[in-house]
Amino acid sequence: xxxxxxxxxxxxxxxxxxxxxxxxxxxxxxxxxxxxxxxxxxxxxxxxxxxxxxxxxxxxxxxxxxxxxxxxxxxxxxxxxxxxxxxxxxxxxxxxxxxxxxxxxxxxxxxxxxxxxxxxxxxxxxxxxxxxxxxxxxxxxxxxxxxxxxxxxxxxxxxxxxxxxxxxxxxxxxxxxxxxxxxxxxxxxxxxxxxxxxxxxxxxxxxxxxxxxxxxxxxxxxxxxxxxxxxxxxxxxxxxxxxxxxxxxxxxxxxxxxxxxxxxxxxxxxxxxxxxxxxxxxxxxxxxxxxxxxxxxxxxxxxxxxxxxxxxxxxxxxxxxxxxxxxxxxxxxxxxxxxxxxxxxxxxxxxxxxxxxxxxxxxxxxxxxxxxxxxxxxxxxxxxxxxxxxxxxxxxxxxxxxxxxxxxxxxxxxxxxxxxxxxxxxxxx
Amino acid sequence: xxxxxxxxxxxxxxxxxxxxxxxxxxxxxxxxxxxxxxxxxxxxxxxxxxxxxxxxxxxxxxxxxxxxxxxxxxxxxxxxxxxxxxxxxxxxxxxxxxxxxxxxxxxxxxxxxxxxxxxxxxxxxxxxxxxxxxxxxxxxxxxxxxxxxxxxxxxxxxxxxxxxxxxxxxxxxxxxxxxxxxxxxxxxxxxxxxxxxxxxxxxxxxxxxxxxxxxxxxxxxxxxxxxxxxxxxxxxxxxxxxxxxxxxxxxxxxxxxxxxxxxxxxxxxxxxxxxxxxxxxxxxxxxxxxxxxxxxxxxxxxxxxxxxxxxxxxxxxxxxxxxxxxxxxxxxxxxxxxxxxxxxxxxxxxxxxxxxxxxxxxxxxxxxxxxxxxxxxxxxxxxxxxxxxxxxxxxxxxxxxxxxxxxxxxxxxxxxxxxxxxxxxxxxx
Numbered sequence: 001x002x003x004x005x006x007x008x009x010x011x012x013x014x015x016x017x018x019x020x021x022x023x024x025x026x027x028x029x030x031x032x033x034x035x036x037x038x039x040x041x042x043x044x045x046x047x048x049x050x051x052x053x054x055x056x057x058x059x060x061x062x063x064x065x066x067x068x069x070x071x072x073x074x075x076x077x078x079x080x081x082x083x084x085x086x087x088x089x090x091x092x093x094x095x096x097x098x099x100x101x102x103x104x105x106x107x108x109x110x111x112x113x114x115x116x117x118x119x120x121x122x123x124x125x126x127x128x129x130x131x132x133x134x135x136x137x138x139x140x141x142x143x144x145x146x147x148x149x150x151x152x153x154x155x156x157x158x159x160x161x162x163x164x165x166x167x168x169x170x171x172x173x174x175x176x177x178x179x180x181x182x183x184x185x186x187x188x189x190x191x192x193x194x195x196x197x198x199x200x201x202x203x204x205x206x207x208x209x210x211x212x213x214x215x216x217x218x219x220x221x222x223x224x225x226x227x228x229x230x231x232x233x234x235x236x237x238x239x240x241x242x243x244x245x246x247x248x249x250x251x252x253x254x255x256x257x258x259x260x261x262x263x264x265x266x267x268x269x270x271x272x273x274x275x276x277x278x279x280x281x282x283x284x285x286x287x288x289x290x291x292x293x294x295x296x297x298x299x300x301x302x303x304x305x306x307x308x309x310x311x312x313x314x315x316x317x318x319x320x321x322x323x324x325x326x327x328x329x330x331x332x333x334x335x336x337x338x339x340x341x342x343x344x345x346x347x348x349x350x351x352x353x354x355x356x357x358x359x360x361x362x363x364x365x366x367x368x369x370x371x372x373x374x375x376x377x378x379x380x381x382x383x384x385x386x387x388x389x390x391x392x393x394x395x396x397x398x399x400x401x402x403x404x405x406x407x408x409x410x411x412x413x414x415x416x417x418x419x420x421x422x423x424x425x426x427x428x429x
Numbered sequence: 430x431x432x433x434x435x436x437x438x439x440x441x442x443x444x445x446x447x448x449x450x451x452x453x454x455x456x457x458x459x460x461x462x463x464x465x466x467x468x469x470x471x472x473x474x475x476x477x478x479x480x481x482x483x484x485x486x487x488x489x490x491x492x493x494x495x496x497x498x499x500x501x502x503x504x505x506x507x508x509x510x511x512x513x514x515x516x517x518x519x520x521x522x523x524x525x526x527x528x529x530x531x532x533x534x535x536x537x538x539x540x541x542x543x544x545x546x547x548x549x550x551x552x553x554x555x556x557x558x559x560x561x562x563x564x565x566x567x568x569x570x571x572x573x574x575x576x577x578x579x580x581x582x583x584x585x586x587x588x589x590x591x592x593x594x595x596x597x598x599x600x601x602x603x604x605x606x607x608x609x610x611x612x613x614x615x616x617x618x619x620x621x622x623x624x625x626x627x628x629x630x631x632x633x634x635x636x637x638x639x640x641x642x643x644x645x646x647x648x649x650x651x652x653x654x655x656x657x658x659x660x661x662x663x664x665x666x667x668x669x670x671x672x673x674x675x676x677x678x679x680x681x682x683x684x685x686x687x688x689x690x691x692x693x694x695x696x697x698x699x700x701x702x703x704x705x706x707x708x709x710x711x712x713x714x715x716x717x718x719x720x721x722x723x724x725x726x727x728x729x730x731x732x733x734x735x736x737x738x739x740x741x742x743x744x745x746x747x748x749x750x751x752x753x754x755x756x757x758x759x760x761x762x763x764x765x766x767x768x769x770x771x772x773x774x775x776x777x778x779x780x781x782x783x784x785x786x787x788x789x790x791x792x793x794x795x796x797x798x799x800x801x802x803x804x805x806x807x808x809x810x811x812x813x814x815x816x817x818x819x820x821x822x823x824x825x826x827x828x829x830x831x832x833x834x835x836x837x838x839x840x841x842x843x844x845x846x847x848x849x850x851x852x853x854x855x856x857x858x
Contacts, residue, residue, distance in 0.1 A: 073836060073837060073838060073839045073841070074839035074840050074841070075829055075830070075832070075836040075839040076829055076836050102838075102839075102841050103839075126841075129841065135846065178801055178802065178805050179801065179804070179805055179844070180805075180843075180844065180847040180848065180851065181843055181844075181847040182843050182844060183843060184838060184841055184843045186843070187843035187844075187846040187847045188841075188846070190846075190847060190850060191846050191847075191849075191850055194850045194853070229844075230797070230801040230804070230805075231785070231793075231797060232794065232797060232798060232801050269785055269786075269793065270742070270746065270782055270785055270786050271746075271785070271786050296742075296782050296785070297778070297781055297782050297785060297797065298797050298800050298801050298804070299781065299796065299797055299800045299815065299816050299817050300778050300781075300816065300817050300818065301800075301812060301816050301822040301825075301826075302816070302818055302821040302822035302824075302825055303774060303775065303778055303817070303818065303821075306735055306738060306775050306778055307778060307782070309735060309738075309739060310738060310739050310742045310778075310779065310782060313699070313725075313739045313743075314742075314743065317699065317700075328825065329825050329837075330837075331804070331835070331837075332822055332825040332826040332835055332837075333825050333826055333828060333829050333835050333836045333837060334829065334835075334836040334837045336828075345732060346732065346735050349726070349729050349732055349735055349736060349739075350739065352726055352728065352729075353699055353725050353726050353736070353739060356660070356698055356699055356700070356725070356726060357698075357699050357700050364660075364698065365661065367728065368659070368660060368661060368726065368727050368728055369661060371727050371728045371730075372607055372608065372659040372661050372727050373607065375608070375659070375727070375760070376607050376608055376609075376659075383730060386728065387728050387729065387730050387731070388728050388729050388732070389729065389731055389732065392731040392732075393730040393731035393761055395731075396730075396731055396757065396758050396761040396762050397730075397761040397762055399762060399765075400504055400505055400762050400763065401504070403504070406760070406761055406762050406763075407502060407504040407505050407762045407763040408502060408758075408759075408760075408761075408762060408763045409502060409531075409613060410502045410503035410504040410531075410532075411503050412502070412503070412531050412555075412558065412613055412617075414609075414610055414611050414612060414613045414615065414616035415608070415609065415610075415611060415616075415658075417564065417616040417617070417619075417620050418609040418610040418616045418619060418620075419609065420620075421619060421620055421623045422609065424623070
């Protein structure tokens with residue numbers, strides 16, 4: 001019995017599954033509201049019953065969540081490094097991990113990532129391509145077999161590029177893009193479609209796909225295989241054609257009780273973020289939206305973590321629910337541990353700033369005030385204890401010695417001066 | 430004869446000063462438009478005739494400019510370090526520098542900063558406080574003398590906290606803020622006002638102040654001494670009271686032909702940036718707006734450069750013209766060279782993203798396309814040559830060896846795969 005089915009059944013009886021309460025509390029949300037949001041499909045909860053991990057609610061009125069991608073590639077295939085990266089991500093606030101390995105013993109690494117206690121996502125097509133030897137040799141049987149294996153292993157959500165169909169391919173031909181296709185999943189499907197003339201099996205046999213996901217209670221993440229690869233390409237047809245397909249598939253998922261996430265673009269100019277996010281939300285009946293970026297300029301490789309944080313904060317203002325970390329090595333190299341640390345922190349900051357808008361005033365005060373009160377009193381320990389990355393802040397502060405003020409102002413500290421003014425006034429009165 | 434007066438006189442004769450043309454060209458702007466914008470006061474050009482430097486137009490339809498603050502403090506007073514920081518700022522794209530020194534031989538360092546070839550700003554009050562020994566001992570004569578000295582030395586723009594008057598002080602008492610006053614200039618004025626009961630001389634003798642600025646053709650930067658010091662404080666009265674005063678003073682400046690910049694807050698929640706920027710623009714007749722931040726969360730010390738980049742990018746969407754760098758050591762310590770490098774780069778990225786909105790589609794394409802075209806062709810050298818910080822990007826890319834693809838995807842490069850699909854199709858046809 002799938003989680004959503006069980007939930008629906010229990011709710012119709014007027015009871016709430018007991019698992020709901022702590023998850024709702026963690027979001028500062030009423031249990032009934034969370035149950036209702038799950039039933040309406042505006043919140044999803046990736047939680048494979050075969051996987052033991054902390055639950056993570058994603059969607060409307062939940063805190064914005066952060067996913068971090070790790071995984072091997074042929075040029076750099078080191079399981080130990082990937083596990084270090086995964087742990088660094090969790091320590092710095094990752095809510096979920098995706099294992100995007102494309103080299104080495106992929107199932108073995110996946111099992112170790114699944115042991116880390118957070119929801120895990122994968123892209124089964126990557127493993128299928130590695131096993132077949134090339135993208136054009138991935139027959140549908142192999143692909144569905146790999147999907148089933150990932151479900152059996154306990155993966156909580158699967159990115160499946162079901163929207164990369166002939167309609168999207170046609171759109172790409174009619175209205176070409178400089179960067180073509182930059183999604184690996186998208187490119188793999190297209191390569192086989194171009195070679196064989198066949199439709200993408202994930203689109204053609206979508207009902208069969210949903211049967212597998214229902215059997216294992218796994219969340220589908222509808223991948224954005226046609227996401228623009230440069231801000232120049234953002235206004236081309238392929239992206240919007242895929243939105244429409246994903247919107248239709250999102251409805252089918254919801255009707256069948258399959259939880260879904262929607263993946264969004266990509267490279268988008270600042271001025272186009274708002275309407276893109278709103279359009280996707282509308283087309284998918286406000287399903288939880290999972291964004292990579294958006295990257296809002298293409299001229300800052302090496303700083304794409306900051307570029308994506310700027311784009312994603314704005315996307316959160318319009319309804320993005322789930323942010324995929326972008327690391328400083330994006331577009332340049334497979335990330336190292338320090339890239340994951342920096343990327344995760346910066347993405348976490350974007351998510352938090354998004355929350356200051358979406359979670360409302362009371363929530364914002366609760367999270368922000370402890371740091372402000374400590375800063376007001378020049379209580380450095382209090383600041384570090386309540387800051388997002390207090391140990392990092394401490395290192396910067398203490399490099400010029402441990403003092404009550406900071407080395408920026410020293411004896412000319414404005415806070416101290418003004419405090420004295422008001423204290424003197426009070427004494428006089 | 431002040432620059433603005435000369436400009437007005439020449440324009441009335443129907444001629445354009447010859448200095449205008451290269452500046453306009455550099456902004457992708459018509460000379461007549463720039464002259465008109467300067468006359469209307471929506472663009473300012475800090476350019477002290479006693480100072481030799483590259484001109485920097487700030488305001489409507491100009492590229493968003495970046496200022497970097499450097500300067501000594503009592504806990505860390507090292508002229509050589511400050512000069513290294515100044516040079517690092519210029520190398521990484523600073524358009525102007527401000528010397529905020531509060532310790533050591535302040536005039537000597539200022540002269541060296543002025544030799545670096547970019548417009549320079551200062552806060553004369555800091556030096557006056559150091560010379561008097563304390564803020565309450567700065568008498569008006571000393572303050573005006575120091576202002577005159579800075580003008581004589583060739584400083585191009587002066588931050589003067591003329592809006593910190595009794596009305597602002599009253600607003601602070603009526604509607605207190607947790608963080609009180611975090612602007613050093615603001616705090617210094619308030620300390621003396623509280624001690625002596627006198628009005629801020631920069632407000633009281635504003636006409637005299639403008640006479641000095643007119644004599645030396647120096648731009649006034651109307652400082653935001655009442656800027657909120659935490660997002661919790663953003664909605665309090667003192668800030669808006671100061672906006673109103675600054676708005677009135679801005680009109681006086683413009684009537685007298687004194688170019689001005691307007692400084693804006695501070696710590697502001699994401700949801701409040703838009704109306705604050707618009708309100709300041711309206712009240713000041715759309716004078717060029719110079720922002721520090723806004724910092725949109727208080728819980729990320731150590732990452733306030735990113736927090737400010739997020740806030741300032743959004744502020745640019747609403748009309749901010751000039752961004753002050755925030756470094757990773759903000760709120761923690763005086764920045765080191767590496768903080769200036771990181772802070773300047775991230776602020777420069779925010780300014781560029783702001784430009785993608787304000788400078789329009791054609792400008793955006795011109796700046797972005799070279800990188801996109803190089804990336805499409807896996808032409809790494811072309812990417813690095815056209816990127817904002819190409820050397821930094823190169824280091825990340827080359828750490829896994831020099832190859833045509835990157836170590837993220839290796840043999841599974843989506844770009845390569847899709848290129849092959851379309852090339853095969855073309856061969857068939």
